Amino acid sequence: MNYKTLFFAIFLIPAFFLLPACKNNHKKNQETPEYTVAAFYWPAYHYEPRAEFLFPEKKGEWEIIYNAKAKEEGHRQPKVPLWGYQNEANPEDMDKKIETALEYGVNTFIFDWYWFDKQPFLEDCINNGFLKANNGRMNFYLMWANHDATTYWDVDNPRKDSVIWDGEVDREQFNIVVNRVINQYFKDPSYYKINDEPVFCIYELNTLINGLGGPEQTKEALDYFTQKTKEAGFPGLHLQSILWEALPSSIEGVPGDSIQSQSEVLSYFGFKSLTNYCWAHLQNPDGDYEVWGDASTNMWNKFGKDFSMTYYPNITVSWDANPRFPFKTGYITNSTPQKFEKYLVKAKEFIDKNNIQPKIVTINAWNEWSEGSYLEPDTIWKYQYLDAVKNVFGTPSSKKE
Known part of the structure; x- marks a missing residue:
């Protein structure tokens, strides 16, 4: 199931540090962290004019958070931000x-x-919020969430195939995206780079291929993206993929040998790394947190062996997307900061054991409130999930505070 598309279940849908293999802008008066702890950020909690027909109070997806209802006894809804x-x-x-x-x-x-x-869509969070507030303190990069915006959530129109906006782009639109991303984001000093190459993550490779007209056209477009990035003064482009069902396992009709694995697919297009967006893409998000987490993280070794490019482990805080639906859907139970910390430790050990460079772990998420997966403090756990991150990945001075 495409759980990011299900976001549109009540909305439209989902100077730094130097590392041995990862150079970024050095921020003065900050310790250099050994690990890159990268949290996905869902930029839906502000007024977006194009989404006003869904959020008439002009508060963005907050409107489904504070209106959420428990679907059964013991179901903790709504989640309340501290x-x-x-x-x-x-x-x-x-x-x-x-x-x-x-x-x-x-x-x-x-x-x-x-x-x-x-x-x-939803750019004001980055342009007016983050970039104006950041002043070089924190790194960032983009994941192109190129899925369809659907009306699956709409009780008056509950068709799964009813699309508000199509996630596919043709070559003309792709070139516009490339120009915008390079000039508006890559050139910002805080944009995250590996070996001085800006990192750009693509959510649905299948959708990109379909929109561009096939694998050969997509390879040509991505090669163009790399060339334009070089022309902008960078040594290259670091393409990152999200590993899940939207990553094809084979490609037919390309010149040369047949491509019959996801690793070969990514190599063909020039991807250099991959990670997961969330455990909901790996295991059905229903039931006990540790059962879910063990099953998901036990897949890491296979990912590391199956792919020729670097796999970065992902940790997911929890899962409960019920605020986006008029009906009850499966959700994770028994999740706690202490159990979350266990998987952070497991990710750190996986990175160290496999000598992964740079040392990157991705977390779902900073603020996926409508999917029940967030690090931001709520009224129940307060700062305990963030404490878990600090316990495992904090710098020596931060741990002393």
Whole structure:
């Protein structure tokens, strides 16, 4: 099941540090963290004019969070943010997020980034919030969340195939995206790089291929992206893929040998690394947190062996996407900060044992409130999930605080 598309279940849908293999801008007066702790950031908690027909109170997806209802006895809804319903497009509110993330060891945000109907979507969080507040303190990069925006959530139109905006782009739109991403984001000093190459993550490779007209056309487009990145003054482009069902396992009709594995697919297109977005893409998100987490993280060794490019482990806080649905859907139970910390330790050990460079772990998520997977403090756990990150990945001085 495409769980990111299910976001549109009540919305439209989902100077730094130097490392041996990862150079970024050095931030003065900050310790150099040994690990890149990168949390996915869902930029839906601000007013987006194009989504006003869904969120008439102009609060973004907060409107489904504070209106959420428990679907059965013992179901903890609504989730209540400790900081209140902040406006992430406001630099003052975003400043608090950046300061808190850095204090607790989250040093990179991976922003979900959208392009629908020939224009960006939900960009104000990054442009007006993060970039105006950041001032070089925290790194970031983009994950192009190029899935369809559907009306699966709509009780008056509950068809799964009813699409508001198509996630596919043709070559003309792809070239516009390339130009925008390079000039508006790659050139920002805080944009995250590996070996000086800007990292750009693509969520649905299948969708990209379909929109561009096939694998050969897609390879040509991605080669163009790399060339334009070089022309902008970078040594290359670091393409990163999300590993899940939207990553094809074979490609037919390309010149040369047949491509019959996901690793070969990624190599053909020039991808250099991959990670997961969340455990919901690996195991059905229903039931006990540790059962779910053990099954998901036990797949890491296979991922490391199956792919010729670097696999970065992913940790998921929890899962409960019920606020987006008028009906009950499966959710994770018995999740706690202490159990979450166990998997952070497992990720650190996996990175060290396999000598993964740079040392990157991705976390779902900083603020997926409507999917029940967030590091931001709520009224139940307060800062305990962030404490877990600091316990495992915090710098020596932060652990002393």
